[in-house]
Amino acid sequence: MNAVPRQKLVVIGNGMAGMRTVEELLAIAPARYDITVFGAEPHPNYNRIMLSSVLAGEKQVDDIVINPRAWYADNGITLHTGDPVVGIDRAAKTVTSANGVVVPYDKLLLATGSKPLMPPLPGLELPGVVAFRDIADVEKMLDAAEAKQRAVVIGGGLLGLEAAWGLKRRGMPVALVHLMPTLMERQLDVEAGGLLQKDLTERGLHFFTSGQTEEIMGVEDGRAQGVKLTDGREIPADLVVVAIGIRPNVDLAKASGLDINRGIAVGDDMATSDPAIYSVGECVEHRGQIFGLVAPIWEQAKVCASRLAGRDDAHYETPPLSTRLKITGIDVFSAGQLAAQDEADEELVYRDSARGIYKKLVLRADKVVGAVMYGDVADGSWYFQLIREKADVAAIRDRMIFGQAYADATCKGHAGGVDVAAMSDDAQVCGCNGVSKGAIVRAITGKGLTSLDEVKAHTKASASCGQCASVVQAILTHVTGEVVEAKAAGMCGCTDLSHDEVRKEILHQGLKTQDAVRSALGWRHADGCAKCRPALNYYLLCAWPAEYVDDYQSRFINERVHANIQKDGTYSVVPRMWGGLTTPDELRAIADVADKYEIPTVKVTGGQRIDLLGVKKEDLPGVWADLGKAGLISGHAYSKGLRTVKTCVGSEWCRFGTQDSTGLGVKLEKLMWGSWTPHKVKLAVSGCPRNCAEATIKDIGVVCVEAGYDISVGGNGGIELRGTDHLVRVATEGEVLEYAGAFMQIYREEARYLERTAPWVERVGMDYVKKRVVEDAEGRRAAFARFVFSQEYAQIDPWAERASGRVDAHEFKTLAEVG
Structure with missing residues (x-):
């Protein structure tokens, strides 16, 4: 029986879209075509989104x-790099390259991608201006x-x-000019965009939002020297990067007489107006998009x-889109609608300003139609799945903003808030390489994969940004049913080592600077x-209090x-009040500062202190200096x-009080204030x-009783309420300080x-x-001694003298009978 002769497929474009199509084709019809690929760049196929x-x-x-x-050779593909196609003869069904190579085709795939969108600015052609x-x-x-030159980037979108x-x-010193008032306005709402700008400003980037570029300025030698904005401001630069967007590269298709709108017009079958020519990627336009x-x-x-494999049942529908930002240490996610568009839409919003976390879900008829997340994007995949599946969320809408694990505390197999058992097979897991859950499962079961590295190698899932x-x-x-837990996640994208492993190595190797840690432990990014x-x-700071x-x-x-x-850009200042006590002089100072x-x-806070809300950033040094004159220092709020x-008023005033709870609260606060800890710490003493x-x-927590003091630990009054666990009952204030200090140091x-x-306990x-x-007992005393020692080297507040109100650490050594 004679073999069916192969047809000829020519692919114009060696980028991600064209080669992904070829990969999919080889998987389902490996013997159907002899394939020839032309690429304008001299490189083989690479992941363009990882250029950053x-x-x-x-x-x-x-x-x-x-x-x-x-890979091309192994699959019998003829590859021409650095040789773009310059002509298509649709009648003869041939293509001609810039080097004069003529290749016939039965089917042609246009994957010509896009070109940088370059605004009509004077000076755009100057050396030093790049896309x-x-x-x-x-x-x-x-x-x-x-050369350590200065740079200006025009465009505040993803790119x-x-x-x-x-x-x-x-x-490089970098300034960024953006026409709109909000960064990434197509992917983020105003609040998330503001958080992003704040974080990047703290990292050293300079922003000119609502800034329209009028021209790129040049110097006598013909090089760019900066940009001038329409409001007259000038920003010096030796390098100007234009990254305002892309436009479909349709020049070749247009010259060939194919139907063109903004992009190459394709139908649901991805065919152009010529049934022998298909098109994919950034060059196409489908249903106006x-x-x-x-x-x-x-x-x-x-x-x-x-379709190229001869299957007529495949139709393209634009899927919901999601966006992530590839900047180390900044987590951004968005999908679907960014905000409510009419009365039928509702918004669920969660903010934690202190931690820089913001989440917003947009609902319509009890279905999620949009999500915007900043700072904590662990549940982004779950929200995106709900959007794709148009799931009814009525039963969980009161708690879903806190994530999948909180919305369904009984679900198993979670990873970062994602219930992998419930994920559909077509749910996209790896956005960089377009790998679905189904593809991963098939690879694991079909090839007997047992490790993450093997899955990476066979599917490319997690092989790019990770x-x-x-x-x-x-x-x-x-899939494998293995109950062995995965290795603890790395503390960040800079290292695969967990927090516990990093702490162990700091002590084991005697690492005493951040540079030493990053160098010795193989950090991926030199500056973290x-x-x-x-x-x-x-x-x-915890390991080496006297040296670091x-x-x-x-x-x-x-x-x-x-x-x-605060949300309006002002600040909140909270002076410390020992155990909730204050004096007329302190109150006068607070009133004077508020007036001045x-x-x-x-406002009186829930922690028995006074909060000054609405302070301008430029006034903060003056506010703290004036408060310091009255002995008030930072409350580290x-x-x-x-x-x-x-504290409560205790035995000094209350008829039910059994001990001096206020006095003990002051002693505890003066023992522990200024000590940096893994997270915020709150104490209380009830009389x-x-x-x-x-x-x-x-x-x-300390509860005073007739026989002494009950100490309990690990409580949390936040979203997930957790009562304390009883630790011990002691007889004296000195013992309270010792046990509390030892617990704090071990934590x-x-x-x-x-x-x-709470989660640590x-x-x-x-x-x-x-x-x-x-x-x-010996270990407790040693832990308390380490705590007292670390307190002697605790850092001085930059805006307030530490000594004011500070009790000498040796007082506590004596009180707790620690040498």
Whole structure:
């Protein structure tokens, strides 16, 4: 029986869309075509969306190659790189390249991609002006970075922000000009865009929003020297990067007489107006829509491959789109509608300003139609799945904003909030490489895969940016049935080491600076990121209190200025009041400051202190200086440290009081204030079992009884209420201080950064805590001694003298009978 002769398929475009189509075609009809590929660039197929990682120094060019040259040879594909097609003869069914190569075709696939959108600006042609589209552009930008020149990036969308951050990582001063008032306005709402700008400003980028570029200025030697805005402002620069968007590359298709609108017009079968010619990717227009994200392009590739294989049942429908930002340490996710559009829509919003977390869900008729997330995007995949499946969420709408694990506490197999057992097979897991859950499951079962690395190698899932690795691992665990837990997630994208492993190595290797940690432990990014820098700063401060110097630039803004930013951009200032006590002089000072700086709101907090709300940032040094004249110091109201010790009036005034709860609260606060901890810490002392100070929902709570003091730990009064666990009953105030200080030190030394005492106690178990603090008397005294020692070296507040009101640490050594 004679074999069916192969047809000839020519692919114009060696990019992600064209080669993805070829990969899909080889999977279902490997013997149908002899394939020839033409690419304008000299490189094999690479992942264009990872160019920002190359620019930032996180990856090399070889790391982002999707299909090396050997892959083409292994699959019998003829590849012409650096030789673009310049002509199509539809009548003769041939293509001609710039080098004169003529190739016939039975089917032709146009995957010509897009061109950078370049505005009609004077000076656009000057040397030093580049787009951000391919490897050649990145090489020009890296040359400029080597010379440490100044850069201006025009465009505050995804591409512009990634270009700006990459150049900043390379050591260049970078300013970004954006026409709109909000960054990424197509993907983020105003609040999330504001949080993004705030975080990037703190990282050293400079922004000119609502800024329209009038011209690119040049110098006598013909090079760019900066940009001029329409309002007259001038921004000096040696490199100008234009990243305002893309437009479909339709020149070849237009010259060939194909139907063109904004892009190459295609039907649901991905065919053009010529049935022998198909098109996919950023060059196409389908039902009036053009494309710039990978998810819809992967769907196009799948449909186009099916049609090329002779299957007539494949039809393209634009899927819901989601967006993530590839800037290390900044988590952004959006999908669908950004805001309510009419009365039929509803918005669910969650804000945690201190942690920089913002979530918004847009609902219509009890279905999620949009999601915007900043700071915590763990549940993005779940929300996206709900959008895709148009799921009815009426039963969980009162709690779904807190994530899938909270919405359904009984669900199993979660990874970052995703129930992998409930995921549909077509749910996309890896956005960079367009890998679905079904593809991962088929690879695991069909090839007997047992490790994440094997799944990466066979499916490419998590092989690019790595954000989906935990979900891939969870699918692997679910499919194989292995109950062995996956290795603890790395503390950030800079390292695969967990928090616990990093802390262990800091002590084991005697690492005493952040640079030493990153160098010795093989950090991927030389200067770390916004996630690991605060954690390393804390771990080093805890490990080496007498030697390590606190790096305030590694702290969140609220810790650096001792104030919390509010939603209108002003700040909140909370002076410390020992045990809730104050004096007429302190109250006068607070009133005078409120008048002098025109502070609009003065409020008593739930922690028995006074909050000054609405302070302008430029007034913060003056506010603290004036408060300091009355002896008032920072209450650390928004720090990862001791916040407050709440008390009742106790035996001094209350007829039910059994002990001096106020006096003990003051002693506890003066012992512990200024100590940096993994997360915020709150204490309370109640003068009798009536518990007016709510001591049993605090990190450390003391309830006074006739026989002494009941100490309990691990409480949390937040969203997930957790009552304390009883630790011990003691007879004296000195013992309270010793046990509380020892518990605090063990928590400081062993908890993970941003882990409160409640989850830490649940993780290690109360039996463990009692063994360390109660049963091991020698170990308890040693832990308390370490705590007192660390307090002697606690950092001085930059805006208030530490000595005011500070009780000498030796007082507590004597009181607790520790040498």
